[in-house]
Amino acid sequence: MIATLLFLFLSWAGSDGMAQEPAGGKAPAVSKRPPVVLSEQALRLHHQALLVDGHNDLPWQIRSRAGGRVEALDIRRPRPRLHTDMERLRAGGIGAQFWSAFAPVSHPQPVVAFQEQIDLIRRMCAFYPEFELALTAADIRRIRREGKIAGLIGVEGGHAIGNSLGVLRNLYALGARYMTLTHSANLDWADSATDEPKLGGLSPFGEDVVRTMNRLGMLVDISHVSAETMADVLKVAQAPVIASHSSAFALAPHPRNVPDSILAQLPQNGGVIMVNFYTGYLVGEVVQALEEVKKVRRELRQRYPEEEEFRAQFAAWRAANPVESGTVHHVVDHIDHIAKVAGIDHVGLGSDFDGISQLPRQLQDVSMFPYITQEMLNRGYSETDIGKVLGLNLLRALEQAEQVASSLTEAAK
Numbered sequence: 001m002i003a004t005l006l007f008l009f010l011s012w013a014g015s016d017g018m019a020q021e022p023a024g025g026k027a028p029a030v031s032k033r034p035p036v037v038l039s040e041q042a043l044r045l046h047h048q049a050l051l052v053d054g055h056n057d058l059p060w061q062i063r064s065r066a067g068g069r070v071e072a073l074d075i076r077r078p079r080p081r082l083h084t085d086m087e088r089l090r091a092g093g094i095g096a097q098f099w100s101a102f103a104p105v106s107h108p109q110p111v112v113a114f115q116e117q118i119d120l121i122r123r124m125c126a127f128y129p130e131f132e133l134a135l136t137a138a139d140i141r142r143i144r145r146e147g148k149i150a151g152l153i154g155v156e157g158g159h160a161i162g163n164s165l166g167v168l169r170n171l172y173a174l175g176a177r178y179m180t181l182t183h184s185a186n187l188d189w190a191d192s193a194t195d196e197p198k199l200g201g202l203s204p205f206g207e208d209v210v211r212t213m214n215r216l217g218m219l220v221d222i223s224h225v226s227a228e229t230m231a232d233v234l235k236v237a238q239a240p241v242i243a244s245h246s247s248a249f250a251l252a253p254h255p256r257n258v259p260d261s262i263l264a265q266l267p268q269n270g271g272v273i274m275v276n277f278y279t280g281y282l283v284g285e286v287v288q289a290l291e292e293v294k295k296v297r298r299e300l301r302q303r304y305p306e307e308e309e310f311r312a313q314f315a316a317w318r319a320a321n322p323v324e325s326g327t328v329h330h331v332v333d334h335i336d337h338i339a340k341v342a343g344i345d346h347v348g349l350g351s352d353f354d355g356i357s358q359l360p361r362q363l364q365d366v367s368m369f370p371y372i373t374q375e376m377l378n379r380g381y382s383e384t385d386i387g388k389v390l391g392l393n394l395l396r397a398l399e400q401a402e403q404v405a406s407s408l409t410e411a412a413k
């Protein structure tokens with residue numbers, strides 16, 4: 001099996017998926033764009049703006065590398081093996097970060113695991129004086145004014161609620177401010193983008209989940225769900241939706257991305273698509289190659305149960321089979337596309353740092369956000385529009401969701 005995959009991958013990659021640009025070969029022309037050079041103007045604008053990132057998986061790294069002990073993975077020390085540490089968060093100008101509370105769909109006790117990850121994020125926000133947990137858009141503004149980084153809780157996957165609206169309401173009470181409806185597999189009430197379609201969207205209970213989230217003021221996150229589920233959500237939602245970490249399907253045809261038919265509905269809904277930095281969702285030419293990498297990774301993990309041996313084998317395989325990584329230009333291409341189809345009020349950033357394995361050049365860690373600001377300036381975006389993409393669009397969506405919640409609560413009295 002491995003041999004077949006290797007052969008398939010090698011023969012495919014040999015055609016146009018290699019990372020190194022073969023002499024006279026046809027590596028994607030986009031990779032030849034020159035590196036972005038930071039200017040004083042971009043740095044000033046970037047650090048004055050409010051940057052909100054939709055998705056960072058540091059909490060999962062703390063669970064898997066340090067058994068959930070926040071202090072054991074102190075990010076006030078440099079953490080070169082991670083994408084995230086305090087110094088680089090500061091250099092990147094992060095004003096507010098949605099920390100992902102995540103547990104895999106295969107977890108035997110997902111509801112418990114999600115509770116533990118929410119607890120971990122709350123402990124993390126309390127442990128560092130540089131952080132503070134934010135529960136509202138007003139909190140984000142205040143915490144940012146006080147020079148701290150606002151931390152928000154984003155629940156990644158509706159398997160967190162165990163088919164219970166009571167558990168969903170408790171997640172809100174614990175501070176969760178978005179929930180991604182599915183992760184990589186279908187639920188009883190919603191189809192995932194990366195599973196065989198079963199319901200063709202949302203079930204009636206799934207619609208209740210969306211309505212309940214609107215009543216609570218928790219953002220409905222359409223990352224990871226199928227295009228049919230996205231369409232069903234937009235039929236039911238009374239508040240803006242977000243995609244906390246998804247890119248544009250038109251540029252990179254991966255089912256995790258958002259198709260133009262959904263982008264076109266955003267002006268009416270008020271929602272925000274927060275662009276994911278994973279190369280496999282950004283660079284159309286390598287979507288398939290990176291899916292093959294994932295397959296080979298799974299195969300090698302089965303074949304080499306010993307972690308160190310697996311890592312060595314996989315690293316050797318990756319070194320022998322490089323894939324074009326893309327650049328910060330690709331992220332701005334997705335911003336351009338979403339702005340063109342949905343409008344500038346409906347684009348944001350959702351890096352997925354510490355949750356992904358391959359990143360574009362000049363966006364390899366949380367310190368590199370200013371390159372996006374620079375490249376948007378280079379492409380002629382106004383300072384006002386850049387501020388929207390960096391964070392104000394998300395803030396507006398959250399404020400609207402809060403208003404919808406209070407009006408629905410009033411109406412119910």
Ligand SMILES: [Zn+2]
Pocket residue numbers: 156224245355
């Ligand atoms: Zn994800």
